[in-house]
Amino acid sequence: MKFPSIWHPKISQLWVGRSQGRDTLIVRQKLPDPNSLQFRLTVGIAAVSAVGLGSLSLYTSMKMHQQLIYTHKQNIQYVADRFPRDVETYSQQLPLEIGLQHAIDESNTKNLFLWVKTADGNILTKSAILAVDRQEYTALISIDNQQMAPE
DSSP states (O other), X not given: XXXXXXXXXXXXXEEEEEETTEEEEEEEEOOOOTTSHHHHHHHHHHHHHHHHHHHHHHHHHHHHHHHHXXXXXXXXXXXXXXXXXXXXXXXXXXXXXXXXXXXHHHHOBTTBOOEEEOTTSOEEEEOHHHHHOXXXXXXXXXXXXXXXXXX
């Protein structure tokens, strides 16, 4: 049984069908007309919003990445500038190896691992965290033993 679409503007067909022995009301809605102004405006606004938000998130991500790299480089530069002065200061008061260990402990942070090698490649002293975490120590030393190519 079909009803006229005057019942609701979005309903194009409405009929009662039989499914598994029961009467079922079936409603078929009209699909939006892709040529209508409302449809084109809605799709346009959605597309502009998606592109705008995507661009904003990409820009924010890139700026955050640049800021993290810049901050990390500043921290490494600070340690590289300060470390020789600390070694000199501690070595005036203590033996060289103990002075090196104090300088490493003083400039060490949770995410910074330092070690000092002699000219023949033996490790003279290292960060305290490397003495505790053997797996981390092995991974870092294997990276250090690789030949680094300049970029």
